Amino acid sequence: MKNTITFLAGLIFGLGLIVSGMTNPANIIGFLDIAGNWNPSLVFVMLGGISIAFFAFRYMANKKLTLFKEPVHLPGTTHLSKELVIGSLFFGAGWALAGFCPGPALVALGMGSKQAGLFVLSMVIGMLAHDSLFKKSSH
């Protein structure tokens, strides 16, 4: 049962990325291009996502167990680091160059897009490069 829900969570998330337009890089670049012809649609994607997830996180905030009575794993780090900002700046630059972030790129790969495949392969190499350089455990 838990496995089915985990699969469904991924499936619904992926379908949401398609419906919202996130799997079309032109929409991402249209949102980031505030000096050109700006497409604000992405604001509604974030509002939609947050308006539901906010209540789920509120509900789980002080709970130690899930609805299946298993431990909850939420990030405990709270301090602001250089890495957080510099890494996110790199991420944002790459996001703008291609119009892909990790989720939509994986969904587009599932659609059979070769360009998404090339992006995902490069992204995986970038992840492995970072983690082998900085010996970061991937949690």
Add this chain to the structure above:
Amino acid sequence: MQLTIDWLHYTPGSALTGGLMLGIGASLLLLFSGKIAGISGILAYVIKPTHLFSQDAAWRVLFLIGLISAGTMYPFIAALPPASIAASNPTLIMAGLLVGFGSRMGSGCTSGHGICGLSRLSLRSMVATLSFMTAGFVTTYLTLHAS
């Protein structure tokens, strides 16, 4: 600077509907598995050969199979919305490397920080989201308008 809106590609209804689905997917994973739907972190874990067959990889692999099969299954339900990728292959490679490296260094991406982190009012995620949005606006300006 004068702001002009691209009304032709402005689709608030489908954007909101898709966004609500992102919220439902992330909430299901949280309520039933107790995990954060951060795609970069989930992917980074399973691509390590030593992790792939571990117990901790199972939920991640299942979630990723669901995510990827959304793209594979969607055409059986409805016509795929149009997608246009303007980036050349060298740009896709550069972008992928930056997104992969940056998401690890910054501990998250648009899903983990942008949707989940903001939903749990995490200060770190707000800083990360502002940082990648700013870099995105500047990079787009440089690539489209600076020459």
